[in-house]
Amino acid sequence: MPVPGNSYPVNLVLAGQRCLVVGGGNVALRKTEGLLACDADVTVVAPRVDPAFAALPVTVEQRAYRSGEAGSGGYRLVMTATDDRTVNQLVHDEADAAGVWVNSADDPERCTFTLPAVVRRGPLLVTVSTGGHSPAVSSWLRGRLEDEFGPEYEVLVSLLAEARGEIQADGRTTEGLAWQSVLDSDMLSLIRGGRISEARDRLKTCLSSS
Numbered sequence: 001m002p003v004p005g006n007s008y009p010v011n012l013v014l015a016g017q018r019c020l021v022v023g024g025g026n027v028a029l030r031k032t033e034g035l036l037a038c039d040a041d042v043t044v045v046a047p048r049v050d051p052a053f054a055a056l057p058v059t060v061e062q063r064a065y066r067s068g069e070a071g072s073g074g075y076r077l078v079m080t081a082t083d084d085r086t087v088n089q090l091v092h093d094e095a096d097a098a099g100v101w102v103n104s105a106d107d108p109e110r111c112t113f114t115l116p117a118v119v120r121r122g123p124l125l126v127t128v129s130t131g132g133h134s135p136a137v138s139s140w141l142r143g144r145l146e147d148e149f150g151p152e153y154e155v156l157v158s159l160l161a162e163a164r165g166e167i168q169a170d171g172r173t174t175e176g177l178a179w180q181s182v183l184d185s186d187m188l189s190l191i192r193g194g195r196i197s198e199a200r201d202r203l204k205t206c207l208s209s210s
Helices: 026-036 051-055 085-097 135-148 152-169 179-184 187-192 196-208
Strands: 018-022 041-046 059-062 077-080 101-104 117-121 124-128
Touching (some): 018 026, 018 085, 026 051, 026 077, 077 085, 117 135, 124 135, 124 152, 152 187, 179 187, 179 196, 187 196
Parallel strands (some): 018 041, 041 059, 077 101
Antiparallel strands (some): 117 124
16 A cells, blocks of 8 residues: 555544554554544543553453454544564454454555644644655644643634624624624733633624624
8 A cells, every 4th residue: 555645625524433552652642642633532542552542432342353353343533553563464464354444553555544743722723734655744743832822722712612602692694794804802911811701892893893
């Protein structure tokens, strides 16, 4: 299988969905934490498991991977992060044959999807991907974006979502309103300065003028 080229970007809704992580080391731990951030129902399978897994709300089965379970276990998503390429290949082949999306850590040839580097600020999700070609570049850019997108962006999204919900609750459309004017205003600076009430007023003023 060739290294992936252009990828189709999606945001998967995994809340309550069963996901399998094969592997119990640091990489598997990070992948598990990423799934938990999306409220997935995670099962971890590995002969040896990092003690940090004990603090996570996951099902841990400390054993070797059993042939067939990636494809027949009712999983929506499978990730493998072991140092055994034979196991990684088996997990990939069985998941792929069953139509289950599978990611193999640092092994794009055994992936039916790749994972972007992520900056998360509440509901705001900023991702960087090289399609599996260079995770190092993705991580480097993520570091730069983390400095650019601080916690004030979570507040910004929340305030706009609040205003949008109020408009919709009144039976009005949110289309055609001056959202761009809101974002081009000094609202973000007000939030950075802790002046949330003023930021909310600025939002209302911009929208009322549209």
